[in-house]
Amino acid sequence: MPSAIDKDIFKELNLERNIDLGIVCKEALSSRRKFVKFLQDNYGDRFIKKEGIFFEQMAEFYNKCKIVVNQSGGNDINMRMFEATACGALLITQKVPYLDELFEDGKEIVVYSTMKELIKKINYYLEHDDERKKIARAGQVRTLNDHTYQSRVKEIIKIIK
Numbered sequence: 001m002p003s004a005i006d007k008d009i010f011k012e013l014n015l016e017r018n019i020d021l022g023i024v025c026k027e028a029l030s031s032r033r034k035f036v037k038f039l040q041d042n043y044g045d046r047f048i049k050k051e052g053i054f055f056e057q058m059a060e061f062y063n064k065c066k067i068v069v070n071q072s073g074g075n076d077i078n079m080r081m082f083e084a085t086a087c088g089a090l091l092i093t094q095k096v097p098y099l100d101e102l103f104e105d106g107k108e109i110v111v112y113s114t115m116k117e118l119i120k121k122i123n124y125y126l127e128h129d130d131e132r133k134k135i136a137r138a139g140q141v142r143t144l145n146d147h148t149y150q151s152r153v154k155e156i157i158k159i160i161k
Contacts, residue, residue: 002077002102004152007144009055010086013063020046020126022065022089024058024080027051035071042119062087066132067125069118072096082147085109085139090132092121102147108139 021043027033039047050061062068068084070093077096081103084091091109093099105111110125112118125132145151 001152001155002098002147003079003082004147004149005079005082005086005143007086007148007150010059010062010083011144012088012140013060015060015063017064017066017089019048019061019065021067021069021122022048022050022061023069024050024053024061025071029073032071032073038115039069043122058083059087062089065089067092067122069122070094077102081109082143085136085143086147088136088140090125090136091139092118092125103139103142107135108142110135 021039023036023039025032025036027036036049040049048061048065050058053061062084065084065087066089068080068089068091070078070080070084070091072078072094075096077099081091081093081099085103085108091103093109093111095111095113099105099111103109110121112121125135
């Protein structure tokens with residue numbers, strides 16, 4: 001069963017979205033260090049990386065981001081997918097197995113397979129605010145309806161019965 005979010009923490013805070021591109025991560029893996037460096041090289045000050053923030057601080061950061069990028073360390077579904085979408089940011093995430101069972105690509109999130117494709121999609125959605133906001137809103141609705149701790153508990157109870 002995938003992770004979920006606490007909708008009392010990860011939610012819309014109605015803050016100004018003044019960060020074009022953001023990520024919260026540790027650079028423990030060399031692939032993550034390369035990923036962050038790639039984004040810094042391509043976006044400079046438009047890209048903000050945070051580390052060591054949790055819960056309310058993370059929710060506040062995601063609420064300031066237009067786009068949150070995600071790279072899965074283990075080719076899996078991670079918390080960032082749910083946290084970012086719950087806060088109303090557009091999630092652009094690496095394609096991983098089973099993701100299509102949780103979100104619809106191009107309607108609730110945006111998925112990339114290559115770094116070239118990632119750059120193309122980031123640039124597109126930074127230039128097309130209405131489309132970015134529409135997908136971000138749909139992702140937020142999906143997360144708050146289907147990917148909260150409450151929805152996971154209901155799922156577990158259904159399985160047990």
